Amino acid sequence: MLIGEVARRSGVSARMLRHYESLGLVRPTGRTDGGYREYTDEDIRRIFHIESLRSLGLSLREVGRALDDPGFTPSELVDDLIRQTRERVAVETELLTRLHRIGAAEPAGWEDVLRTVALLQALGSKSAGTRQRAALSSAGGEPVPVEALVEAALGENDPIVAGALRWALARGAEGGPALLAKGLDSPAAEVRERAVRSLAELPDEEATALLREALAHPDAVVRGHAALALGARxxxxxxxxxxxxxxxxxxxxxxxxxxxxxxxxxxxxxxxxxxxxxxxxxxxxxxxxxxxxxxxxxxxxxxxxxxxxxxxxxxxxxxxxxxxxxxxxxxxxx
CATH class of the missing domain: 1.25.40 (Serine Threonine Protein Phosphatase 5, Tetratricopeptide repeat)
Known part of the structure; x- marks a missing residue:
């Protein structure tokens, strides 16, 4: 079978087949009298094997090793691919979340986009001072999406920064109470406590209703913070x-x-x-x-x-x- 027909049947372009040949991945078994490449059924099976392995995310170098190295261990490579894919998904998910948050801020122009990006980066900074300044900026009216503020509040270890974030949320960020209430179901006790402490500082009726529900929470710490806040109300x-x-x-x-x-x-x-x-x-x-x-x-x-x-x-x-x-x-x- 000549290269053109192989390309049509396999879906792999003639140019890519020549590239595979240059890398030694698949070589046509014979040549015609006119010098044209001629592929056997075995050659075509190897082309399909190459494409199958590439679909898993393997590089061409890894494909060659998988096909030709008798000591190759598929399970190790699959484990590596799983790890790499998870890392890639995490990065893409983080990017998607950031894009959603920038969109939620309804930027009027690129300056607004850049300002929102800067604040989101500041909220995730390793510096407590930088995180605090970002929280105070958002409390002062800078367009930080409420999802980002809630995520920061639920993950903040520094008590001063946590206080600034709770204050920012208490300034009336729409949707904050419902998002914080989700933190009450976290498997992490510290996240549950941060969630109820943040809810306790929100003055609106929605927060009060959620605190009422928290009185029946299985976590005594959550119940306690909710009761103290409700008692004050x-x-x-x-x-x-x-x-x-x-x-x-x-x-x-x-x-x-x-x-x-x-x-x-x-x-x-x-x-x-x-x-x-x-x-x-x-x-x-x-x-x-x-x-x-x-x-x-x-x-x-x-x-x-x-x-x-x-x-x-x-x-x-x-x-x-x-x-x-x-x-x-x-x-x-x-």
Whole structure:
């Protein structure tokens, strides 16, 4: 079969077939009387083998080795190809994400594009100072896509930079709450905490609704940050989690302060006191937890809290009784 017909049947151009021949990948077995290349069926099978291996991403050099080296190990090459492909996909995915973000910023001209690119690069800088300046710039109105801000906030280790990023998100970046809420499902505990801390600083109703949902989150840290934020917003649904935090001695002082703030709202004090009293009766955590609950009652006004403290002043556990008696004395002296 002559080269022209081989090209037509194989889909490989005559020029490429000559290139393969120059590299020693496939040589026509014979020549016609006129000196034209003549390919046998075996030559054509080798051409198809070459094309199949090239389709996997092998270089022509690797193709030659695969076909001619008796010691060649296909599994090693396949593993290398998998690694290279993953790296290439990661690079292309990063580029695609960046392009989407630049498009989301709706640039009016190339200056806007370049400014957005510079800010995206700054957010990914190894320098904490550079990242902080980028976050502050975005808070000042520079067009940084909210997806980039959320990704930066969820991945930031430096507490100062993290604060700047949360502030930037709190400036009203549209779509921020829903994107942050996805971080609550991260398998990484630190990402979940960053997500809920960022949500806690967003003042809008959507963030409040998401924080309400977070009260049932399986991660106690997420529940705790959500409860503290909701307590500051006057959301009574946070009370049970705040009481749990006092029992567990997890940010218990902040939790008690949040309960006190909630109790100052009209009609709330007795219900909060009743919740504390119920946990006192069923805490099952020993004297330290009961003392913390008694101390939390100190800042809750109303007859329910007063009656509970008076009863605790006679508690069989001396440390709890002394704590309650001291609190009663202070309350009576006000």
């Amino acid at each position: 006057g959301v009574a649904e946070a009370v049970p989690v705040l009481i749990d935090m006092i029992v567990a001695e997890t940010n218990d002082v902040d939790a008690a302060d949040a309960l006190s703030a909630l109790a100052s709202r009209p009609g709330s004090a007795d219900g909060i006191a009743a919740g504390l009293v119920e946990r006192l009766a069923h805490a099952g955590a020993g004297a330290p937890a009961r003392r913390r609950l008694a101390q939390a009652l100190a800042e809750i006004p109303g007859v329910t809290a007063a009656g509970a403290l008076a009863e605790l002043a006679r508690d069989e556990d001396r440390s709890v009784a002394l704590t309650a008696a001291y609190i009663v004395e202070l309350r009576e002296g006000r």
